[in-house]
Amino acid sequence: MSTATPARRRAHLTIADVCADLGVARSTFYDWRAAKKAPRCIKLPNGDIRIRLTDYERWLESLEDAA
Template sequence: MPRDEMLTIDQVIDEIGVPRATFYGWRQRRKGPKSIKLPNGAVRIRRSELERWIATLEEAA
């Protein structure tokens, strides 16, 4: 089974097409996809988590 891809914030905002400020606002309000903060301070979002989060938005629409 392939590993779950770890996406950077830049990759996520490019994929979903929102401004960086919008994405960070969602993170601040805990409305965005769950993220992982690595020991070096970098933030990553698992591909599966991004897809799960998008699915919840579709269900709510």
């Protein structure tokens, strides 16, 4: 049984979550990641990628500042 609380689980987004929110293809996210233009990512031991919600929000704010 998981000890994580529901709030804890929502603190991390999947690539699918981010792509759906931005309306971009998964391949676009990986292109951004290769170019070091994606939000900071966490690689889990099983190879899955997660993005902290706080890092994602900070990344979006940085794009607003650059516009």
